[in-house]
Amino acid sequence: MDSYQIDEDPMLAVESVIGGNVYQHSRVKQWNSSVTEQCLSQLSKLGKPFKYIVNCIIMQKTGAGLQTACACFWDNSTDGNCAVKWENESMYCIVTVFGMAI
Amino acid sequence: MPGMEEFHTGSEGSFNSDEADNIVKECIDNVVGGDDYSQSQVNKWTASIVERCLTQLVKMGKPYKYIVTCAVMQKTGAGLHTANSCYWDTAMDGSCTVRWENRTMYCVVSVFAVAIA
Numbered sequence: 001m002d003s004y005q006i007d008e009d010p011m012l013a014v015e016s017v018i019g020g021n022v023y024q025h026s027r028v029k030q031w032n033s034s035v036t037e038q039c040l041s042q043l044s045k046l047g048k049p050f051k052y053i054v055n056c057i058i059m060q061k062t063g064a065g066l067q068t069a070c071a072c073f074w075d076n077s078t079d080g081n082c083a084v085k086w087e088n089e090s091m092y093c094i095v096t097v098f099g100m101a102i
Numbered sequence: 103m104p105g106m107e108e109f110h111t112g113s114e115g116s117f118n119s120d121e122a123d124n125i126v127k128e129c130i131d132n133v134v135g136g137d138d139y140s141q142s143q144v145n146k147w148t149a150s151i152v153e154r155c156l157t158q159l160v161k162m163g164k165p166y167k168y169i170v171t172c173a174v175m176q177k178t179g180a181g182l183h184t185a186n187s188c189y190w191d192t193a194m195d196g197s198c199t200v201r202w203e204n205r206t207m208y209c210v211v212s213v214f215a216v217a218i219a
Binding site: 028054058073 | 139141144145147148149151152153155156159160167168169170171172173174175176177178179180181182183184185186187188189190191195197212214216219
């Protein structure tokens with residue numbers, strides 16, 4: 001998996017969707033969908049023989065603790081993932097991309 | 103609690119999400135069942151949850167690759183929203199997400215199963 005490219009695209013997608021915004025409960029669902037869909041369409045455009053899973057978490061900044069983990073059972077030589085963390089003053093956004101060779 | 107929703111664009115195929123659901127619930131209960139949120143332990147909890155779930159899923163012996171993700175959040179009133187989007191074979195691949203909570207924390211575990219061709 002081309003991890004350099006996978007690193008950049010999610011950051012750009014997050015920035016374009018929620019870039020200048022303040023956390024809003026009424027909009028977060030739509031933001032989340034937009035980020036995951038944009039990431040996924042960028043990945044599918046790469047035209048590689050991979051299946052993809054994009055996971056996005058948006059959390060309001062209030063001082064609460066958040067811990068995430070993932071475990072994968074796959075082929076280490078062909079499959080991979082990358083996690084991107086983004087934040088602004090009012091929220092955190094963590095996007096994780098998993099790619100599995102067909 | 104505000105913000106605990108999920109938007110999910112994948113769909114279930116021949117992956118048995120009910121079975122996975124039960125496995126995940128049992129793993130979460132076993133790991134954090136009676137505990138209060140603890141910053142010093144949460145790292146260990148999330149690692150245990152994903153490892154246990156993965157082990158149980160692999161034991162089913164089905165021809166799938168698995169990804170298990172887990173997020174544990176302290177209950178303080180903050181909003182949290184998670185979403186997943188999947189580009190795969192909708193007939194064969196599938197996922198399931200379990201939301202669990204107790205008095206002091208939320209736990210969201212997602213299992214993705216991708217069929218091996």
